[in-house]
Amino acid sequence: MSTAPASTRKPTDYKSDLKPIWCPGCGDFGVLASLYRAFAQLDLDPVKTVVVSGIGCSSRLPGFVSTYGFHSLHGRPLPVAMGVKLANPDLNVIAVGGDGDGFAIGAGHFPHAARRNIDITYLVMDNEIYGLTKGQVSPTSLTEQKAPSTPWGNLETPLNTLGFAVASGASFVARRPSFNTKLPTELFVPAVDHRGLSFSDAMSPCVMFNNHQEEWKELVTDVSPDHDPSDKVAAFDLALKGGFKLGILYREQRPTLNEKYKALVEASKDSTIDAMLESFSAAKGAAIGKPIL
Numbered sequence: 378m379s380t381a382p383a384s385t386r387k388p389t390d391y392k393s394d395l396k397p398i399w400c401p402g403c404g405d406f407g408v409l410a411s412l413y414r415a416f417a418q419l420d421l422d423p424v425k426t427v428v429v430s431g432i433g434c435s436s437r438l439p440g441f442v443s444t445y446g447f448h449s450l451h452g453r454p455l456p457v458a459m460g461v462k463l464a465n466p467d468l469n470v471i472a473v474g475g476d477g478d479g480f481a482i483g484a485g486h487f488p489h490a491a492r493r494n495i496d497i498t499y500l501v502m503d504n505e506i507y508g509l510t511k512g513q514v515s516p517t518s519l520t521e522q523k524a525p526s527t528p529w530g531n532l533e534t535p536l537n538t539l540g541f542a543v544a545s546g547a548s549f550v551a552r553r554p555s556f557n558t559k560l561p562t563e564l565f566v567p568a569v570d571h572r573g574l575s576f577s578d579a580m581s582p583c584v585m586f587n588n589h590q591e592e593w594k595e596l597v598t599d600v601s602p603d604h605d606p607s608d609k610v611a612a613f614d615l616a617l618k619g620g621f622k623l624g625i626l627y628r629e630q631r632p633t634l635n636e637k638y639k640a641l642v643e644a645s646k647d648s649t650i651d652a653m654l655e656s657f658s659a660a661k662g663a664a665i666g667k668p669i670l
Contacts, residue, residue, distance in 0.1 A: 598620055
């Protein structure tokens with residue numbers, strides 16, 4: 378991602394002609410408003426920006442933004458976003474979805490996107506419930522939580538999304554609540570501008586089936602100003618502590634997969650077919666202990 382020297386666009390420039398159709402009071406409205414502000418602050422070119430989503434309430438978001446958009450399959454925003462970025466590295470690529478979309482059916486994609494450090498932003502609107510299908514528990518729902526799918530209480534332990542992200546190798550990990558639109562903007566700007574896989578957990582209450590907004594307000598605490606975001610062990614420790622830690626837990630700069638591919642292409646552009654086959658034969662022969670004829 379690249380930052381423009383000065384913004385020439387306004388947040389309203391990123392609004393599409395479609396009116397958001399979320400329930401009144403949904404936290405996703407705050408996330409969308411913050412994205413408009415962040416895009417304007419970064420002066421992102423809508424023609425060079427792609428928002429990819431999966432399936433769910435939050436995955437309607439690409440339709441409300443005047444950039445390119447791709448509404449993919451359930452749990453698949455990351456592989457689609459990775460394909461877009463690898464095919465055209467000059468694009469700003471943002472993947473969005475919910476906790477069910479991203480951490481149930483789509484959970485297997487996240488560690489690989491993180492370890493590859495592909496230069497995309499992954500924004501998860503976490504409401505701890507499946508809202509679109511009327512309130513079943515999700516991977517982040519609390520233990521003992523009662524819902525249509527768990528009338529006697531949820532027996533499962535919720536996934537620690539920030540710990541999962543740090544352990545998987547994401548090079549930027551942060552969290553902010555959606556109910557204060559200024560705060561997510563402060564998070565989304567560095568997340569989108571980060572070079573590498575950035576993960577942002579946006580606490581986005583579902584007012585219809587899991588409205589814990591007031592409870593969340595009592596549990597949130599800011600990451601200490603003394604916290605070193607380059608310390609992975611400290612970041613993991615913060616993720617494991619109780620409550621909701623707000624701010625940037627982890628950030629590192631390391632080569633992205635796009636940069637590695639570019640370097641590989643540059644280094645091999647003068648290679649001949651015969652030279653590559655000879656190199657391949659030597660490598661395979663060394664691996665099995667004998668030359669390949």
